[in-house]
Amino acid sequence: MADSDRAPEIEVEDLVIRYGAVAAVGPVNFSVTQGEQLTLLGPSGCGKTTTLRAIAGLERPTAGAIRIRGDTVFDASRRINMPAERRGLSMVFQSYAIWPHMTVFENVAYGLRVRNASAAEIDEKVRHALDLVKMGAYASRNASQLSGGQQQRVAVARACAFSPKVLLFDEPLSNLDAKLRAQMRIELRELQHRLGVTSVYVTHDLEEALAMSDRIIVMRGGHIEQAGPAADIYNYPRTAFVADFVGSANLISGRLRADLARDGLIALEADAGRILYGEARGREAGPTPTMSVRTVHLQLNATQPAASINVWPVRVRRTVFLGDLTQVHVEWGGRELVVRQTASTAPAEGSTAYLSIDPARCVLLEADAATEAEQAPPPPTPPIVADLPIE
Amino acid sequence: MVAMTMVIVVVAIFVLYPVFYLLQAAFDVGPAEVRPPAAYGFDNFSALGKYWEIMLNTLVVTFAATIMALTFGFLTAWILTRTNVPFQRTLEQLMAVPYYVTPLLGALAWNFLGAPESGFINQVWRAGGGQGALIDITSAVGIAWVMALFEGSVAFVMIGAVMKSMDPALEEASQMSGAGRWRAMLRITLPLVAPGVLGAAIFVFAEMLGSFSAALVLGTPARFYVITTAIYQFVSQYPPRLPLAAALGVSLFAVMFGMLYLYRRITANRSFVTISGKAFRPRAIDMGWLRWVLFAVCAGYVFLSVLLPIATLVFASFQKLAVAWPAADNFTLDNYRTALSLNAVRSALSNSLFLGLLTATIGVVLTGLLAWIIQRSRLPGRGVLEYIVMFPQAVPRLVFAFGMMWAWLAFPIPIYGTFWILLIAYLTVFLPLGVRTISGVIMQLDKSLEECGQVCGASWSFRVRTIVAPLLWPGILAAWLLIFVASVRELGASILLMGPDSKVMTPAIAEAFFSTSSELTAAMALIQTVVVAAAMVVFTLMTRRAAVHGA
Numbered sequence: 036m037a038d039s040d041r042a043p044e045i046e047v048e049d050l051v052i053r054y055g056a057v058a059a060v061g062p063v064n065f066s067v068t069q070g071e072q073l074t075l076l077g078p079s080g081c082g083k084t085t086t087l088r089a090i091a092g093l094e095r096p097t098a099g100a101i102r103i104r105g106d107t108v109f110d111a112s113r114r115i116n117m118p119a120e121r122r123g124l125s126m127v128f129q130s131y132a133i134w135p136h137m138t139v140f141e142n143v144a145y146g147l148r149v150r151n152a153s154a155a156e157i158d159e160k161v162r163h164a165l166d167l168v169k170m171g172a173y174a175s176r177n178a179s180q181l182s183g184g185q186q187q188r189v190a191v192a193r194a195c196a197f198s199p200k201v202l203l204f205d206e207p208l209s210n211l212d213a214k215l216r217a218q219m220r221i222e223l224r225e226l227q228h229r230l231g232v233t234s235v236y237v238t239h240d241l242e243e244a245l246a247m248s249d250r251i252i253v254m255r256g257g258h259i260e261q262a263g264p265a266a267d268i269y270n271y272p273r274t275a276f277v278a279d280f281v282g283s284a285n286l287i288s289g290r291l292r293a294d295l296a297r298d299g300l301i302a303l304e305a306d307a308g309r310i311l312y313g314e315a316r317g318r319e320a321g322p323t324p325t326m327s328v329r330t331v332h333l334q335l336n337a338t339q340p341a342a343s344i345n346v347w348p349v350r351v352r353r354t355v356f357l358g359d360l361t362q363v364h365v366e367w368g369g370r371e372l373v374v375r376q377t378a379s380t381a382p383a384e385g386s387t388a389y390l391s392i393d394p395a396r397c398v399l400l401e402a403d404a405a406t407e408a409e410q411a412p413p414p415p416t417p418p419i420v421a422d423l424p425i426e
Numbered sequence: 427m428v429a430m431t432m433v434i435v436v437v438a439i440f441v442l443y444p445v446f447y448l449l450q451a452a453f454d455v456g457p458a459e460v461r462p463p464a465a466y467g468f469d470n471f472s473a474l475g476k477y478w479e480i481m482l483n484t485l486v487v488t489f490a491a492t493i494m495a496l497t498f499g500f501l502t503a504w505i506l507t508r509t510n511v512p513f514q515r516t517l518e519q520l521m522a523v524p525y526y527v528t529p530l531l532g533a534l535a536w537n538f539l540g541a542p543e544s545g546f547i548n549q550v551w552r553a554g555g556g557q558g559a560l561i562d563i564t565s566a567v568g569i570a571w572v573m574a575l576f577e578g579s580v581a582f583v584m585i586g587a588v589m590k591s592m593d594p595a596l597e598e599a600s601q602m603s604g605a606g607r608w609r610a611m612l613r614i615t616l617p618l619v620a621p622g623v624l625g626a627a628i629f630v631f632a633e634m635l636g637s638f639s640a641a642l643v644l645g646t647p648a649r650f651y652v653i654t655t656a657i658y659q660f661v662s663q664y665p666p667r668l669p670l671a672a673a674l675g676v677s678l679f680a681v682m683f684g685m686l687y688l689y690r691r692i693t694a695n696r697s698f699v700t701i702s703g704k705a706f707r708p709r710a711i712d713m714g715w716l717r718w719v720l721f722a723v724c725a726g727y728v729f730l731s732v733l734l735p736i737a738t739l740v741f742a743s744f745q746k747l748a749v750a751w752p753a754a755d756n757f758t759l760d761n762y763r764t765a766l767s768l769n770a771v772r773s774a775l776s777n778s779l780f781l782g783l784l785t786a787t788i789g790v791v792l793t794g795l796l797a798w799i800i801q802r803s804r805l806p807g808r809g810v811l812e813y814i815v816m817f818p819q820a821v822p823r824l825v826f827a828f829g830m831m832w833a834w835l836a837f838p839i840p841i842y843g844t845f846w847i848l849l850i851a852y853l854t855v856f857l858p859l860g861v862r863t864i865s866g867v868i869m870q871l872d873k874s875l876e877e878c879g880q881v882c883g884a885s886w887s888f889r890v891r892t893i894v895a896p897l898l899w900p901g902i903l904a905a906w907l908l909i910f911v912a913s914v915r916e917l918g919a920s921i922l923l924m925g926p927d928s929k930v931m932t933p934a935i936a937e938a939f940f941s942t943s944s945e946l947t948a949a950m951a952l953i954q955t956v957v958v959a960a961a962m963v964v965f966t967l968m969t970r971r972a973a974v975h976g977a
Binding site for chain 2: 132
């Protein structure tokens with residue numbers, strides 16, 4: 036049956052987690068299909084780790100239900116709360132949680148010993164798991180003698196060794212340095228594909244989320260801000276928060292000019308009367324209509340491009356060399372826009388250039404984004420490096 | 427779950443049942459023979475007014491001792507954490523030793539050294555042409571001195587921890603802002619350390635209020651009483667004045683409780699300011715040649731609190747009559763011969779060791795479970811449980827024992843005057859010690875170490891066996907040793923609760939001091955010290971061997 040391998044592996048229904056009067060999570064709803072790699076992405080304190088721990092059974096939710104392969108493991112109204120050890124999941128912890136009093140082998144063998152596996156089976160599976168993470172040579176090493184990166188690999192091997200159907204990752208790479216993180220990202224992705232397990236991955240790192248997952252759920256303040264495939268989240272952020280958190284974006288507010296709309300595009304009149312064409316993607320604008328324009332989608336041209344819309348002459352205020360990229364600040368209708376482009380083509384400061392953008396790259400943001408923009412207008416000069424790690 | 431609830435109930439009974447009887451006795455103004463009391467009132471408390479002198483004595487001794495202990499503690503802590511004093515490591519390890527020398531031992535030794543007539547120091551003083559007594563260890567300041575010597579190492583540990591946990595970047599930032607080193611000390615270091623020092627001051631003050639042995643040995647013969655020794659006097663004299671003792675005990679307990687509450691408030695607010703969870707090695711200030719002076723200060727403290735007292739006791743115990751000058755015809759081994767032949771000593775010593783073994787073994791299981799419940803479980807009552815468990819800290823052991831005396835007299839099972847009441851008393855009064863020690867280790871353990879076992883599918887008992895217990899093992903051993911030592915040298919509770927057939931060592935030593943010669947007492951105290959030290963060594967070797975074989 037072709038349908039069965041896309042059946043939901045994990046279902047989270049109306050999940051609410053409160054600490055006293057403080058609502059940490061919820062209500063949230065989502066499901067993870069078999070073999071899918073889902074990432075919960077968000078800033079610290081958004082409830083992503085709490086949600087993951089609730090799935091694992093390490094956190095007791097206040098309300099809602101969680102089902103794994105159709106079995107209810109938690110249901111507040113039916114007073115069901117299956118302890119973590121019986122849920123049959125596996126998890127990689129942020130701190131790795133490598134047991135310092137055991138060898139690498141014993142750490143990885145733990146889940147198998149719990150399941151009363153035979154000595155031969157344990158030996159074979161542990162070797163296999165350690166080979167997967169390229170730690171085969173370290174089996175007899177004492178766990179306390181490992182470096183951070185090695186501990187991380189052992190933690191992954193331990194989580195895979197007893198062939199769980201679902202792997203949970205709680206910011207597993209956040210304690211590694213940038214180079215190692217980039218490398219492990221690729222390795223983990225490969226490993227996931229090879230094992231074909233369902234995984235839920237928690238991170239606050241955008242690149243990690245984009246690289247690791249089929250689907251991303253962006254969380255904020257305990258709620259789901261947007262869910263969808265990685266490329267959709269990046270290209271079509273639903274709110275100002277997502278636009279800003281996922282990558283770097285210019286937020287342009289103004290009023291909608293229905294009279295200028297054409298070819299399925301909407302038109303937004305910004306402060307100095309500049310008209311920006313973009314896509315509504317079926318969204319309702321809020322009281323202050325706002326569009327998101329990615330800094331890397333904006334183009335700077337020395338000569339005027341042929342397009343008839345979304346082309347403006349601008350003055351270059353400042354260029355900041357960032358290595359792989361150059362960040363250019365241009366004056367646009369009385370405000371500043373940030374453009375990021377490859378380093379070689381950067382114009383000189385003070386020169387004039389033509390700024391253009393494909394209307395398909397300009398997306399209307401939803402209502403709560405507009406109120407958000409009203410309360411805190413987008414800063415004229417966004418932080419230069421914070422949002423895009425240079426590696 | 428059921429087991430946990432039972433543990434909580436048992437602990438609550440252990441702690442709260444005696445306190446209830448203590449309060450009942452304090453407010454009982456009816457006829458003495460009628461129980462439960464026929465009338466309640468404050469008469470016992472208003473009767474305390476007559477004994478204002480005792481309160482004054484207590485205040486003088488406590489203040490003097492606190493100031494001295496803090497001075498020792500602050501100086502040594504500063505020297506050992508912030509200067510380039512030579513042999514810093516060795517000195518730091520030696521600083522813990524005064525804690526293991528009992529205050530009773532110290533009081534006995536300083537009595538030999540500083541008694542106004544017979545004290546060795548005064549004998550030397552007069553031989554050198556001095557008049558009268560150079561020092562009087564039986565005075566308020568003398569008693570405070572002995573108390574401070576032994577509490578100084580507690581103050582050192584507390585203040586040292588605060589100084590160590592300070593991020594040196596805070597001071598460096600001040601220097602980089604152009605402020606000199608001394609200005610940094612004054613404007614940055616002191617304000618940051620101040621709450622910790624204040625916390626230590628309050629803690630030490632509360633401990634001194636409840637301390638017993640030094641005042642008993644040095645003050646009682648000259649009829650100089652502080653609150654704790656007065657309570658003991660009221661209880662043990664004939665006829666006993668129990669309601670008065672209870673009222674005195676409740677008053678003392680109320681003050682100590684208030685102080686420890688204050689201490690908790692102060693330290694709770696402070697924790698995040700200076701402590702960032704990392705272990706720093708604060709930069710040492712180069713003191714030049716002065717560092718040898720600082721070395722002498724630390725070494726002098728260890729000398730006065732450990733070496734001198736023990737040497738004095740050894741010296742005195744080999745004499746027929748303890749005098750400052752050694753003489754061949756004064757030399758004797760009789761004190762040891764007598765001490766070892768006394769049935770009281772032999773049974774008391776073996777009772778003490780057996781009780782210590784039992785208390786420590788049951789104690790680590792009990793306090794380990796409690797610490798785990800408090801730190802890691804989600805039981806609804808665990809906040810209250812923590813308060814109950816820490817409660818005995820606020821009650822002087824003597825006062826607590828007084829409550830227990832009444833409580834278990836009224837208990838249907840006759841355990842009063844037996845070995846078992848001592849066991850219950852020790853288990854109760856050392857709850858805070860054990861829970862604190864093991865909690866400290868649990869808090870250092872990453873929670874996810876156990877959670878990971880859970881996610882791997884291990885049941886609770888399997889996790890305890892394979893993860894929790896092995897990782898807590900060092901903490902459990904430390905707690906065992908601490909409880910064992912504390913039990914064997916316990917005085918305040920034992921002196922009230924031991925019966926004629928259940929004698930234990932430390933009260934037996936105190937009794938010997940009052941009823942036999944002080945030279946014999948010295949020999950007894952040394953025998954106890956040696957036996958306890960030997961027991962500790964054996965235990966350490968055994969556990970180390972077990973660890974080697976287990977690995």
